[in-house]
Structure formats: structure tokens, C-alpha cells
Amino acid sequence: MREVIRMTRGFLSIVLHAHLPFVKHSECEDSLEQRWLFQAITDSYVPLLDTFERLAGDGIPFRIAVSLSPPLLEMLTDEVLRQRYKRYLENLIDLSGREKERVRGNSRLESLASMYHTRFTRIYEDFTGKYREDLVSPWSRLERSGRVELLTSAATHGYLPLLLHKEAIGVQIKAGARAFRRMFNHDPVGFWLPECAYVPEVEPYLSSEGVRYFILETHGVLYATPRPRFGFHAPVMTPHKLLAFGRDPDCSKQVWSADEGYPGDPRYREFYRDIGYELPLEYLGNALPGNTRVPVGIKYFRVTDRKTDDKDLYDPEAARRAAWEHAGNFLFWRNKEAEYWQGILGRRPIMVAPYDAELFGHWWFEGPLWLEFLLRRMASENQQVITITPSEYAEYYPVNQVSKPAVSSWGYKGYHEVWLEGSNDWIYRHLHHCQEQMIWMARKHKRATGLLKRALNQAAREILLAQSSDWPFIMKSGTVPEYARNRFITHIGRFRQLIKEVENGAVDPVFLRQLETWDSVFPDIDYAEFAGEERLPA
Amino acid sequence: MWFFFAVVLILLGVAMLYRTRHRYPETSRSGKDTESTEMEVSTDIGVPLEALDHQKAAQIDRLSGVARPRARPGERLRESHPDGSLATRRLRKDNLSKEVELVWEAGEIIELQPGAWARLKDFPDEPRGPRAQAPEEIKVQKRRVLSPRDIRDERYTLPKRYGVDRLVLLARDPGWVYAYWEITHEKYQEMYQKHLKEWGLSRPIIRLYDVTPGIDGSVHVDVFINEDADNWYINLGKPRHAFYAELGRLFPEKGFIGFLRSNVVVLPPDDLSDEISEEWAPLDWTSFYGKIRWKLGPSSPWM
Structure with missing residues (x-):
């Protein structure tokens, strides 16, 4: 590791945060909200697992931090929800099979329809076969392989700065850490503060749970007191000896700015054109919850032009090329950023890139592919930046400036106004x-x-x-x-x-x-x- | 001719001055729509409406100069009385105590019912005694709540109030705090009885004390609030400062009397710290910081 680090100019730390509220509705076999979970599993969680396992299998030396929120873990291990998820997928496979028939004759649509059919069938086989309906243990295996570092979060993703009572903040943190131990049998080394929302009151609880770091919005570190020597390119050590890492603004902007971000590229798949909105209700049948139109996950169009509703058909090959280019673009800028800041700081900068995990696959269909290309290109080409987890960084740079982070969140306007x-x-x-x-x-x-x-x-x-x-x-x-x-x-x-x-x-x-x-x-x-x-x- | 123009200009100036006086840039009510909710929201400053004998209360209010009538449950508060008896007039400046005068200078407008002074003087003993309660009325209004024996029978509504005297401050961002409160009937009645004579001339306010270390604790900001409000957003614009609040009323002669006291909040910082550690002196990234500042803040594309 140290040998590799000597060759580099900086670190990239990608943190994926997977979270959904607890939406189990025992009374209702198929509800709209339960589908949030099922869609996230199909679009994001299984594809991401698949990506990381494939990369690990190919011996790619990547590091990534993944936060799995306690309510999500509770739902992923819930027997009722697992059975319902299988039925949901069966309906979807049935629909995608019928789609192949429906579009027969139109060769481009036909290939798209069979892409979905193959995709859903494979996810079903992975879920029931490879994973044995357990989407928690694979993360544990990835963690043991040294590729992934797992973080926990507050018990139900409570917005800690607005809870008022320190006892309430304490229970959110303690119950979250305990859920993590129950699932993974060790202390959580990192803690995802819900919405990156920080108040100093969280610290004694985090520290007594064995947590060593958390992630903040950029100004959570920039506005720290005293002023941080390295800006947001290094963590600060809080008075409770926790490391606070600040988000890198460029990493966020390039990936998920609505205007300039990669997902808006015309070649990527269009999220809002879904056959769930467009085909007759009786045809869609059980793929919808009752007679409510919801997106079912079969989408034939690409972004084309964000200003028009006149969309072109999706071309998976072109989208693949776009993901490859964007991975290269992201890497280019990370190299530049690392080179520039290493010169100024005299220390390898860390670029922390936290994202919602559901961005990858669910909102941005090609997201997992982009991530795979990025990690592969970082391993194969002569790069100046390597991926690292926050705790590996702490091992490499154990001495950090003591400073009190600023109260902040990653919500709109940077504080608590959204909530x-x-x-x-x-x-x-x-x-x-x-x-x-x-x-x-x-x-x-x-x-x-x-x-x-x-x-x-x-x-x-x-x-x-x-x-x-x-x-x-x-x-x-x-x-x-x-x-x-x-x-x-x-x-x-x-x-x-x-x-x-x-x-x-x-x-x-x-x-x-x-x-x-x-x-x-x-x-x-x-x-x-x-x-x-x-x-x-x- | 120039004289005519001068007159027009002066009139315009007066009109603009009048407009600015009517603005309340520091405070704003929350824009929530209470009509469409299943939840019940309180409409008064913490007096349980069902606990009032409305006729008597209205009479007492009129006598003591409460400017606005209390709304009965389910009735919307009207801005003015149909017979025009609540037509208001401006208080003359020389009637005011020093404290109110300052507020007056700051551009707040104080209005009251005509003749309130005189009436109080004429009938000083009239509104004595505890406010009459109407036990029959409570009985009728109290719904019988059955314990849900089954989850399918669940019908929950949130209570209007919890019967606790409470004022809570939440820091929203470097500029603003949010305050919410509840005053119990008992507390309200106690304060009402104590300051009966001047009640009608007093106005509810929130007073915020700056208790930042190194700053004199007597520094404060007053915010006028509506008689029937139970929450308020307040623009303090003092990042990194610590505040607590008192909810009370401003009386013409006695000045401010607090009813409730809040927790202390610290507003978050909105800029780089001035504190520099010698051992970890900041490197030359601050010049670059101006260029990235606009990027700070927003997060998810669907937010």
C-alpha cells in the first residue's frame, strides 16, 4: 500500500450512502412506497454489488466506503419483504416478456425489450441463487476482502440537529451502531450523519460507539474553528478525536449537478419516460400496484435534449461509450486537482466524493457502469490518484489538525432549512x-x-x-x-x-x-x- | 410651478415612508396551510378555547381593551368587527413609555381599541375574579376516544396543545431561528390577572438575548408577534452567536414582562473562522476559496 501511495499525488474517497425510510406495510401486499425499496434493489443495490464483486474478482485494487442505513438493513433482512420482492420481480419479468412480443417487428425496440427481460431475469437468479435472498452478507464479504468499508448511520435517519434532546440524539446513534453490529459483528468505524447534518452534540455518542470518522458538507470543514490549514483537502480532528472529512465540491458537481452533471448527457437513459405511464392499465396488470400508474423500470428512450419531450430511442452502446468518456473526464480532473493541491498543501490531498447510492442505477441508469469504468481506468492507466477509504487515510496521515467543525448539512442552502x-x-x-x-x-x-x-x-x-x-x-x-x-x-x-x-x-x-x-x-x-x-x- | 413639484415630491416621500413602516422585514409567519390538514393547530396563544365562556371572555376583552376577538373553536378569526367597534387608531407617541417609544422609532405600529384607557379608568374593578370556565361545554366537546383494539381501528389526531409551558428555539441557519411555544391556560390566566389593567395595551413579543461568550448578556432584540401565533421565524443575522429567548408582553408602563424562557441555540457559521492556529497556519487556499464559494451548498439533483 505505502509503496503505491509513494507514486501518487492524491486520494479519491468515494462514499456511497444507501438509505430508504422504513416502508414495510404489513397490511398491503403491494404499496407504492414499498416499491421504493424494490426498485432500489433492482436498479441500484444488486447492480452495485454485482459491479464491486466483478471488480474484486478481476483483481482491481479499488477501495470504496458504503453506508447502509439501519432501516434499509432492517428491510433487506425482513422475510415478508423478501417474499414480496420476489413476487414483484416475477411480475416484472412477466411484463418484460410480454413486451418482447408487443414490440416484435421493431428491431431496435425488440433488442431493448430483451435487454430488460434478460436483466430482470438475471437479477432474479442472482437474488434467489447467488445471494440466497440475502443482500447483507455480500457486503460483509466485500468488506472482508478489503475492498469495501462499511459505515452505519443514525437508527432511522433522524435529522440530528433538530432533535433538541441530547438523549434523543444519543439513542439514534446508539441504536444505529447496534443494528450495524448485529448485522456485521464489529464496531462501525465510520458513521454517516443523516444528510451530513452535524451538531457538536453528536460527538460524545459517536466516540463512545467506537466510531472514528464522519463525512460533512464542504463548509462543515472549511468553516471549522480554528481555520483549517488544508481547507477541505484534509480532515480535521474534532475535540473528541473523530475525523471530519469535507465533501469535495467538484466531485459532487460533476456527477450530480442537474445542469452540467454527467447524468444529463443526451446519450444516457431518460428516467421519466417509462412504460408504466404510457401503456394501457390492463396490459400492465400486476406490474402496477392496483390501478396507480408508477414507473415500472422499463424505459426505451434516452435524454436526447432536456428541453424537449420528443425523445429518441435509447442506444445502450452509445450510453456505454458516454460512461467510458465521463469516467475518463472525472479522472482527468481528479488528477489535475491532486497535482495542483499537492503543490500547495505539501501533502497528498484527499477528495471525498459522497453520493446517494440510489443515484447509481436508479436515477442514473449508467451510474454503476461509470463507477466500474472509473475504478478500472484508475487501476490500469498510469494514474496519479488512487482510491482510499477514510480510515486508510487516517492510518497514512495519523496526525491531523484539531479544529471544531461547523454546524452544516448537505441540504439546499447548506443548513437545516429543508427540514x-x-x-x-x-x-x-x-x-x-x-x-x-x-x-x-x-x-x-x-x-x-x-x-x-x-x-x-x-x-x-x-x-x-x-x-x-x-x-x-x-x-x-x-x-x-x-x-x-x-x-x-x-x-x-x-x-x-x-x-x-x-x-x-x-x-x-x-x-x-x-x-x-x-x-x-x-x-x-x-x-x-x-x-x-x-x-x-x- | 417648482412649488407644485416640491409638494408632489414631499407627498411621494411621505407615502414611501408610510409603506416602509408597514413592512416587517425581520419576521415572517410560517406559510403553512393549516386548513387542509387533519392535524389540529392551535389558534390562540395557548388558552384552550373550549375552556372559555365566550360571551364573558369577549366582554372582559372588550373592557380591558384586547384589540382582537378570540375565535371560537372552528371559527376563523375576523380582522374587524362587523359593527366597526374594533376600528383602530394610532397611539400617540407621548402616551408611550420609553421602551415602547424605542419600538415606535424602529417603525413598529401599535394599534388599539378606541377608548380603552378611559374605560379602564372608569371600571377598574369590573373584570376581577377568575375567568369563568364552562364545564358542560368541555364535556360536550370532549370526544370519547376508544383504545384501538386492532391496528385497523387506528384513528389518530395530534393534540392542539400538550398542557406544558414551553418555548423552544431551533437554529435554522446562520441568520434565522425558529421559535415555537405553548402557554397553558393557567399560566396565561395568571399573567392576565396580574397585569389586567394594562393588558389591552400590551403586545406579545419575543425578546432574544445575545449570550455569546464575550458579549454583554443584556443585548437583546425584540420581535413583535401576532396575538394568535404559536410559532415564528426570526432573522437575527448573527452567525456564530448564541441566543436564548423569552416570550412575553411589552407593557406601556411596566415594560417587558416575560412568561416563558427558551433553550439556548448557537447559530452556525457562514464564513471562514478568524481564529488561526499558529501550529497549523492556513495555507494559500483561501484565495482560491472565493472562486469555489458559489459551489457550496446544494446537493442531490432531485432536491
Whole structure:
């Protein structure tokens, strides 16, 4: 490793963050929201796993950090959801088979239709065969092979700066770390702060969970106090001895700027032209949830021109060439950046490139291919930049400047406005009140047993589910605000119902059992942690 | 001719001055639409509406000069009374205490019901005694809530209020804080009784204290809020400063009286730190920083 590093001028650290809110709906075989998970598995999680396994199999020496959020892990290991995912894929394979018949005669469409049919069939075979319906262990294997470093995140992706009570922040972090240990049998070395949202209060909890680093938006490091010597090209060491890495603005802009980013290239597949919107309902049949039109994942057109709706047919070969070129372009700029900054800093700069994992494959169909080309080109050509994980960087440069990071997030405008504005600010008075009640109950019932303990644990789960940053985000983005509102009100309602039953000394075991099956996150939750009476590093 | 132009110019100037006085650049109500929600949102400053005898309350309010009538549950607050009795007038500047005068200078407008001073003087003893509650009314309005025996029976609504006196500040970004609050009926009543005489002339405000280390704690900012508000966005524009708030009322003679006190928040920084470590003196990246600054901030393409 050190030998290789001597030849290089800088490091690229790609961090993929995979997250979806907990959208298991026991009552409903096929719901719109559950499909978020199924689509992400088909479009992103399996293709990414496949890519990394192929690269590792070919002996490509890449390093990448992947954060798998606790609610996502809970859903990936849920038996009900696995069975439903298989049925979902079966419907999709059936539809893509019928598509081959439908477009017979049009040779270009025919080849696209059979591309989808082959693709879905292969994913089904991988899921049931190679992975044995388990999409968590393959990540563990990749980690053992030294290619991938896994990060955890807050229990339900709570937006930590707005939770108000340090006990609530603590439980989000502790439950997230515990879910990670349950899945991967070791301490999480890195922690993905949901939405890169940082407040200093997170630090004692992260440090007591054995975490060594987290990722911030660029100005989280740039505005640190005292001013950082190396800008965002090196991490700062926080007062709790955690490393805070700042996002590289160019890496983000080139990949996911709506205007100049690679995914907008005319040769790439167009996301919004989906046969789910265009073909007759009766034809699409079970590939849709009921009679609601949703994208099914079969898309025949390319971006063409972002200003027009008149789209050309997708050409996989041309898209492949675009991905190859863009990988080369990205690499070119990373080399330039490393060369320039090494001269100024006198130390190899690190370029941290965090992305939502769902960007790769789901939003940007060719994303996994781009990533594969990038990593292959970095290995084969004489490059000045190599990939590294944040913890490898810390081994190579163990001495870093002590500085306090700035409160920030990667949301629009860089702070908390996305999660605190006219559409969603009303949730906080309810959330904070219930948190306070939970803290109070945890202090009152220190060692509950039996039914009481189960009720309090379930109340803690409901509070965690209500804290998810996804609800205020969806209310703000306006995609499915009614759903987000209902989810929030339901979890707060369940919490209040449980607390009322506990207070009255009359816990209803039937209702409790139902809630335990429905909101089945974190089997090992410990409500007592809400009391927040543990000793923390100062 | 020039005289005519001068008059027109002066009139224009006065008109513009009048307009700017009516603007409240520092504060804004949240733009949320409370009508379309299933959730119940409180409409008053923390007095449970169902706990009021409306006729009596209205009478007391009128006597004590409360400018706006309280809305009954399910009724929208009207801006003015149909018979015009709530037509307002400007308070004269020389009626004001020093503290209110400062606010006056800052361009806030204080309005009240005509004749409130005189009435208070004439009937000083009238509105004594605890505010009448109407237990029958509460009984009728209280819905019987059944425990859900099955998850399919779940029907949840969020409460209007939790019966807790609370003022919470959340720092939103380097410039702004968000405040939300709840005042219990008891607390409101207690303050109302205590300051009955001047109540109608007082206005609810949030006072923010700058408690940044090294800064005198007496520095504060006052923000006038609506009588029926329960949350407010406040532009402080002081990155890296620490604040806490008090919710209370500004009285013409007694000055500010606080009801609730908040937590302390620290606004995030919006620029490079001035603190330089000698051992880790910043390298020459700061000149480059100006060029990349515009790139900071946004994230996902679908955000």
C-alpha cells in the first residue's frame, strides 16, 4: 500500500450512502412506497454489488466506503419483504416478456425489450441463487476482502440537529451502531450523519460507539474553528478525536449537478419516460400496484435534449461509450486537482466524493457502469490518484489538525432549512414533546420487565420511526406529502397510545403484538437508553 | 410651478415612508396551510378555547381593551368587527413609555381599541375574579376516544396543545431561528390577572438575548408577534452567536414582562473562522476559496 501511495499525488474517497425510510406495510401486499425499496434493489443495490464483486474478482485494487442505513438493513433482512420482492420481480419479468412480443417487428425496440427481460431475469437468479435472498452478507464479504468499508448511520435517519434532546440524539446513534453490529459483528468505524447534518452534540455518542470518522458538507470543514490549514483537502480532528472529512465540491458537481452533471448527457437513459405511464392499465396488470400508474423500470428512450419531450430511442452502446468518456473526464480532473493541491498543501490531498447510492442505477441508469469504468481506468492507466477509504487515510496521515467543525448539512442552502420550513415545521413540537415523555418514562421505569418492558420498547421504536428525516423532506419536496404526514401522525399516535396504556397500567397485549409485527425495526432496542444516564467521554 | 413639484415630491416621500413602516422585514409567519390538514393547530396563544365562556371572555376583552376577538373553536378569526367597534387608531407617541417609544422609532405600529384607557379608568374593578370556565361545554366537546383494539381501528389526531409551558428555539441557519411555544391556560390566566389593567395595551413579543461568550448578556432584540401565533421565524443575522429567548408582553408602563424562557441555540457559521492556529497556519487556499464559494451548498439533483 505505502509503496503505491509513494507514486501518487492524491486520494479519491468515494462514499456511497444507501438509505430508504422504513416502508414495510404489513397490511398491503403491494404499496407504492414499498416499491421504493424494490426498485432500489433492482436498479441500484444488486447492480452495485454485482459491479464491486466483478471488480474484486478481476483483481482491481479499488477501495470504496458504503453506508447502509439501519432501516434499509432492517428491510433487506425482513422475510415478508423478501417474499414480496420476489413476487414483484416475477411480475416484472412477466411484463418484460410480454413486451418482447408487443414490440416484435421493431428491431431496435425488440433488442431493448430483451435487454430488460434478460436483466430482470438475471437479477432474479442472482437474488434467489447467488445471494440466497440475502443482500447483507455480500457486503460483509466485500468488506472482508478489503475492498469495501462499511459505515452505519443514525437508527432511522433522524435529522440530528433538530432533535433538541441530547438523549434523543444519543439513542439514534446508539441504536444505529447496534443494528450495524448485529448485522456485521464489529464496531462501525465510520458513521454517516443523516444528510451530513452535524451538531457538536453528536460527538460524545459517536466516540463512545467506537466510531472514528464522519463525512460533512464542504463548509462543515472549511468553516471549522480554528481555520483549517488544508481547507477541505484534509480532515480535521474534532475535540473528541473523530475525523471530519469535507465533501469535495467538484466531485459532487460533476456527477450530480442537474445542469452540467454527467447524468444529463443526451446519450444516457431518460428516467421519466417509462412504460408504466404510457401503456394501457390492463396490459400492465400486476406490474402496477392496483390501478396507480408508477414507473415500472422499463424505459426505451434516452435524454436526447432536456428541453424537449420528443425523445429518441435509447442506444445502450452509445450510453456505454458516454460512461467510458465521463469516467475518463472525472479522472482527468481528479488528477489535475491532486497535482495542483499537492503543490500547495505539501501533502497528498484527499477528495471525498459522497453520493446517494440510489443515484447509481436508479436515477442514473449508467451510474454503476461509470463507477466500474472509473475504478478500472484508475487501476490500469498510469494514474496519479488512487482510491482510499477514510480510515486508510487516517492510518497514512495519523496526525491531523484539531479544529471544531461547523454546524452544516448537505441540504439546499447548506443548513437545516429543508427540514425546517413552512411545510414541515409543525412536526417538531409534537416530536419534542413525545421525546420528552419518553425520556421521562425511561427514567421512571428503570428496570421494567415483561409486558411493560415490551410496551416501552415499542414506544421507543415508534418515536424513532417518527424521527426519520424522510418525513419532513418529503413534505418539503411535495412528492407524496400526504404519505409522510400520515406516517408521522401514525407513529406519534401509536407512541401516545402506548404511553397512555403504560400510564394506566393497562397494556393491551393484542394491540402491542400487532405493533411489534408492523413496526418491526430494531429487535434489540433498549428503551432505557432514553434515560440518557450513561457516562460519556467529556 | 417648482412649488407644485416640491409638494408632489414631499407627498411621494411621505407615502414611501408610510409603506416602509408597514413592512416587517425581520419576521415572517410560517406559510403553512393549516386548513387542509387533519392535524389540529392551535389558534390562540395557548388558552384552550373550549375552556372559555365566550360571551364573558369577549366582554372582559372588550373592557380591558384586547384589540382582537378570540375565535371560537372552528371559527376563523375576523380582522374587524362587523359593527366597526374594533376600528383602530394610532397611539400617540407621548402616551408611550420609553421602551415602547424605542419600538415606535424602529417603525413598529401599535394599534388599539378606541377608548380603552378611559374605560379602564372608569371600571377598574369590573373584570376581577377568575375567568369563568364552562364545564358542560368541555364535556360536550370532549370526544370519547376508544383504545384501538386492532391496528385497523387506528384513528389518530395530534393534540392542539400538550398542557406544558414551553418555548423552544431551533437554529435554522446562520441568520434565522425558529421559535415555537405553548402557554397553558393557567399560566396565561395568571399573567392576565396580574397585569389586567394594562393588558389591552400590551403586545406579545419575543425578546432574544445575545449570550455569546464575550458579549454583554443584556443585548437583546425584540420581535413583535401576532396575538394568535404559536410559532415564528426570526432573522437575527448573527452567525456564530448564541441566543436564548423569552416570550412575553411589552407593557406601556411596566415594560417587558416575560412568561416563558427558551433553550439556548448557537447559530452556525457562514464564513471562514478568524481564529488561526499558529501550529497549523492556513495555507494559500483561501484565495482560491472565493472562486469555489458559489459551489457550496446544494446537493442531490432531485432536491
